[in-house]
Amino acid sequence: xxxxxxxxxxxxxxxxxxxxxxxxxxxxxxxxxxxxxxxxxxxxxxxxxxxxxxxxxxxxxxxxxxxxxxxxxxxxxxxxxxxxxxxxxxxxxxxxxxxxxxxxxxxxxxxxxxxxxxxxxxxxxxxxxxxxxxxxxxxxxxxxxxxxxxxxxxxxxxxxxxxxxxxxxxxxxxxxxxxxxxxxxxxxxxxxxxxxxxxxxxxxxxxxxxxxxxxxxxxxxxxxxxxxxxxxxxxxxxxxxxxxxxxxxxxxxxxxxxxxxxxxxxxxxx
Amino acid sequence: xxxxxxxxxxxxxxxxxxxxxxxxxxxxxxxxxxxxxxxxxxxxxxxxxxxxxxxxxxxxxxxxxxxxxxxxxxxxxxxxxxxxxxxxxxxxxxxxxxxxxxxxxxxxxxxxxxxxxxxxxxxxxxxxxxxxxxxxxxxxxxxxxxxxxxxxxxxxxxxxxxxxxxxxxxxxxxxxxxxxxxxxxxxxxxxxxxxxxxxxxxxxxxxxxxxxxxxxxxxxxxxxxxxxxxxxxxxxxxxxxxxxxxxxxxxxxxxxxxxxxxxxxxxxxxxxxxxxxxxxxxxxxxxxxxxxxxxxxxxxxxxxxxxxxxxxxxxxxxxxxxxxxxxxxxxxxxxxxxxxxxxxxx
Numbered sequence: 001x002x003x004x005x006x007x008x009x010x011x012x013x014x015x016x017x018x019x020x021x022x023x024x025x026x027x028x029x030x031x032x033x034x035x036x037x038x039x040x041x042x043x044x045x046x047x048x049x050x051x052x053x054x055x056x057x058x059x060x061x062x063x064x065x066x067x068x069x070x071x072x073x074x075x076x077x078x079x080x081x082x083x084x085x086x087x088x089x090x091x092x093x094x095x096x097x098x099x100x101x102x103x104x105x106x107x108x109x110x111x112x113x114x115x116x117x118x119x120x121x122x123x124x125x126x127x128x129x130x131x132x133x134x135x136x137x138x139x140x141x142x143x144x145x146x147x148x149x150x151x152x153x154x155x156x157x158x159x160x161x162x163x164x165x166x167x168x169x170x171x172x173x174x175x176x177x178x179x180x181x182x183x184x185x186x187x188x189x190x191x192x193x194x195x196x197x198x199x200x201x202x203x204x205x206x207x208x209x210x211x212x213x214x215x216x217x218x219x220x221x222x223x224x225x226x227x228x229x230x231x232x233x234x235x236x237x238x239x240x241x242x243x244x245x246x247x248x249x250x251x252x253x254x255x256x257x258x259x260x261x262x263x264x265x266x267x268x269x270x
Numbered sequence: 271x272x273x274x275x276x277x278x279x280x281x282x283x284x285x286x287x288x289x290x291x292x293x294x295x296x297x298x299x300x301x302x303x304x305x306x307x308x309x310x311x312x313x314x315x316x317x318x319x320x321x322x323x324x325x326x327x328x329x330x331x332x333x334x335x336x337x338x339x340x341x342x343x344x345x346x347x348x349x350x351x352x353x354x355x356x357x358x359x360x361x362x363x364x365x366x367x368x369x370x371x372x373x374x375x376x377x378x379x380x381x382x383x384x385x386x387x388x389x390x391x392x393x394x395x396x397x398x399x400x401x402x403x404x405x406x407x408x409x410x411x412x413x414x415x416x417x418x419x420x421x422x423x424x425x426x427x428x429x430x431x432x433x434x435x436x437x438x439x440x441x442x443x444x445x446x447x448x449x450x451x452x453x454x455x456x457x458x459x460x461x462x463x464x465x466x467x468x469x470x471x472x473x474x475x476x477x478x479x480x481x482x483x484x485x486x487x488x489x490x491x492x493x494x495x496x497x498x499x500x501x502x503x504x505x506x507x508x509x510x511x512x513x514x515x516x517x518x519x520x521x522x523x524x525x526x527x528x529x530x531x532x533x534x535x536x537x538x539x540x541x542x543x544x545x546x547x548x549x550x551x552x553x554x555x556x557x558x559x560x561x562x563x564x565x566x567x568x569x570x571x572x573x574x575x576x577x578x579x580x581x582x583x584x585x586x587x588x589x590x591x592x593x594x595x596x597x598x599x600x601x602x603x604x605x606x607x608x609x610x611x612x613x614x615x616x
Contacts, residue, residue, distance in 0.1 A: 006399045013396030017382065017389045024384040024425075098345055099380040103397050104368035262363075263347045266285060 010105060014113035015120075022121055033122055036078055037129055043197065044070035048137060059202045064140030065228075069199055071133045072224045076155060077196065078126045079119055080162040080219055084111050085170035085186075089179045092265065101262070108167060115163065143229025150236050154223040157243035162219040164250040171254075174261035189214065195221030201230075215246045273357075274318040275449055275481035276342060281351035282505075283312040283337050311337040313505035314351065319483060321448075324475055326496035326513075327485040330600050334505040335485040339451045342483070343373040355449055369398055371449040372442040376457035379426070380438060387422040387429075387437045391444060398445035405444065412440040415470055432463035439467065443474065450474075452484040456491055468494050489593045503600055513592060521595045524569050525553075525588045528560045531581040545575045 022029055047066040051058050061069065091097045100107035133139065169186055173179050191197055193207070194216035200208055211217045222239045225231050231239065289307045290300045312334040319325050329335045340346040342353060344360040344367065353360060358367035381390040395405045413422065416436045426434060439455065452471070456464040472495055475482055486492055492499055492513065499516055501509040509516050530537070536557040543549040546562045553561040560580075564572045569587055576582065 006396070009399075010393075010396045013393045017385060017393045020385045020389050021382055095378060098375075098378065101345055101363070102343060102368060102373055102380075104365035105397055266346065 007105070007109065010109065011113050011116075014110065015117050018114055018117035019121065022118060029121070033125055036081075036122070037074065037126070039196075040070045040074035040077065041133070043073075044133070044137065047198065059199075061199060061202070062140070064138050065142075067133065067137035067139035068141050068228060069224060071130050071137075071139055072227050073196065073220065074133070075126065075130055076158065076220050076223050078122060079155060080159045082111075082115055082163055082166040084115075085166050085172075085179070085183055088170035088173040089177070092173045093177070097265070101265075111167065112163065141228065143227060146233075147226055147229045147231070147236075151223055151227040154226045154236070154239060154243070157240065157247065158219050158223050161215060161243055161247050161250065164247060164254055165215055165219070168250060168254045168257055171257045171261045174264045190216055190219075193217060194219055195224060199225075215250070218243045218246055272321055275321045275323075276317075276319040276355045276483065277353065278318070278338075278342070279316050279352045280314045281312055281316070281338065281341060281353055282310065282314050282349045283334070283341060283346065284349045285309045285311055310505050312341070312348075312502075315502060315505070315507045317500055317507065317510055319481055321481055322475070322479045323498060324471070324482040324484065324496050326492035326499040327483060327502070328492060328499055328596060329485075329502040333502050335502060336453055338502070339373065339453050339483065339485060343371060343451045344368065345373070369445060370447055371451065372445070372447040373451040374439060374442045374453065374455055376435065376454040379434070381426045381434070381441055383427050384425055386425055387441070390426070391422065391441055394441055394444050400445055408444055408446065409440075412443060415473060416440055417466070432459050435459060435463070435467065439470065446478060448478075448480055450480050450482040450484075452482065452486075454486055455484065456486060456488055464488065464490070471495060489591075489596065493592060501596070501599055508599055514589075516599075517589045517592060517595050518566070520599045521590050522566050523563045523590070524566055525590060526562045526564060526569070526573060526576070527586045527588065528562075528576060528580065528582055529584040530558055530560065531583050532558065534581050537580060541579070545579055546572055 044067060047058070047061070047070070048063040051061060051063045051066055056062055058066075088097075097107070100110055103110075166186075169183070170179075172182055176182060192203075193200075193211040193214055195211075200211050200217060200221050203211070211221070218239065222231075222243070226236055226239065285308070286306045287309050289305060290296045311332075315334075315338065327335045327338070337346065341348050342355055342360050344363040347361045356367055356370055358364050360367065381387060382393075391409065394400075395402075400408070409422075412418065416439065418436060418440060421429060421433050421437060422440075426437070429437065435455070443450075450471075455471070456467050459467065468491055471482065471484070474480060482495075484491065484495065497512055499509070499511070499513050500507060501516065509519065511519075534557065537555060537560060539549075539552070539555065542552050542555055542560065542562075546552055546564055547568060551562050551564050553563050555561070562572070562576075573585065573587065577585070
């Protein structure tokens with residue numbers, strides 16, 4: 001049986017092992033989860049307060065709109081985020097990458113499975129919290145049914161895009177011994193240009209244009225805007241196109257960087 | 271003739287290592303100007319290993335043993351040279367190759383730390399596509415051979431080093447690899463556990479006919495398992511052949527120990543030196559015991575002279591211990607290789 005045909009059973013086994021593993025780290029799981037929830041809640045509280053003090057509206061966003069925006073943002077961020085680039089340096093330096101390289105399946109599958117398992121586990125908490133936020137902050141959703149439906153592929157593509165981009169970023173560890181600075185730079189771009197701090201429409205036009213051209217918006221803001229009902233059919237289609245184009249570009253880059261990277265991998269200490 | 275399992279031709283690996291002087295000034299300079307040094311870890315080695323062979327890879331720390339194993343298992347790209355294992359170029363890391371080999375590193379964990387060992391095994395089963403009934407059968411066999419018992423149901427973090435190593439070995443063999451690379455599999459283990467692992471490797475080799483390349487610091491490993499040793503030092507191959515040949519080549523002398531009859535006058539040192547062929551040959555002498563080290567070719571002649579001249583109660587002619595020989599080889603350095611034409615072990 002080829003490696004590709006075996007992937008579903010490999011993923012299933014990895015899910016089982018990973019659930020056992022993540023349950024073993026219950027404490028860490030809760031702390032991660034808190035971090036994940038607190039950030040959007042802080043923005044939500046700040047912006048709904050600003051909206052109320054401005055007479056109810058900021059740039060077309062009322063308090064209920066902000067509540068809907070940041071709740072959706074929390075969901076999208078939770079489902080798309082990855083952490084491998086923070087650990088890759090350690091993995092390479094300490095030789096923990098070697099066992100993955102020895103397996104007859106690409107190491108990326110290990111990380112995809114790990115990522116999906118974590119999402120599955122944490123969503124059991126994030127889901128109810130989202131409902132709690134919607135009720136408490138009186139979120140208003142103006143979307144039509146087709147827009148909620150269009151949200152699903154936008155979210156799936158955003159997950160794929162963010163994973164491929166961030167896994168490629170992680171591979172920088174093959175060249176750089178301290179990847180912290182690079183990761184911080186990426187994180188800053190992510191924070192301001194993906195719509196995490198505030199909806200992109202509230203930014204100056206120049207920033208909005210830059211955000212449109214870079215991949216960050218398509219990883220987070222686009223699915224959120226789609227679900228909020230702020231995009232028309234044409235915008236949604238353009239968004240899918242942008243996501244697919246970025247995924248294709250990132251996959252090509254990933255392949256090139258991967259090939260060059262494992263040539264450099266010197267498995268020190270491995 | 272069956273083709274070799276492993277074929278290595280002029281394999282080289284050079285690491286680029288950044289370097290600078292110590293101190294603040296050098297640190298400041300290094301911000302602008304980086305310098306690095308090429309360190310040849312493996313400097314052109316060639317050998318072949320036939321299917322089913324167990325070959326011991328000897329060398330001091332930093333000799334290039336581990337680097338060679340990493341290249342042969344596909345972890346490292348060589349700087350130049352060629353190698354094939356099971357007909358594949360290892361560093362192309364084709365799934366068909368990776369599925370048929372394993373690399374066990376004594377100082378590395380492949381098993382997940384916090385979950386029971388069987389959970390990691392189950393993942394390996396899926397990754398290598400081992401059918402369930404075969405998996406169960408192999409697991410039972412490995413549990414029995416390695417005396418794992420209930421260990422497999424404990425989380426790895428709760429196992430002792432020796433127990434962990436046995437589980438690592440079992441996990442790495444569930445897919446029944448045809449080629450085994452073992453990098454110091456017994457390091458840090460107590461003597462009993464070392465022996466256990468050693469017996470197991472021999473047993474696995476006998477049962478499956480797997481080709482095995484093993485590095486170790488412990489001569490006992492090599493003496494027990496390998497009918498062939500490859501010695502490398504400073505990345506250069508110094509010797510390739512059977513362990514006894516290694517002794518003959520690198521230690522041109524044998525040790526003669528004599529117990530003398532009691533109540534005799536101690537032998538005269540000058541006379542002893544003459545019998546042995548020179549004062550340097552006398553290692554130690556007393557009224558009861560004499561130890562000499564004489565050239566291999568003169569052993570018989572010296573022994574005859576000694577028996578005629580002294581009141582000998584017992585006489586033993588010995589090869590020096592292999593550990594001592596290895597020390598001699600490493601102390602001699604790469605130039606020792608010039609004198610030693612690699613034996614063909616095939």
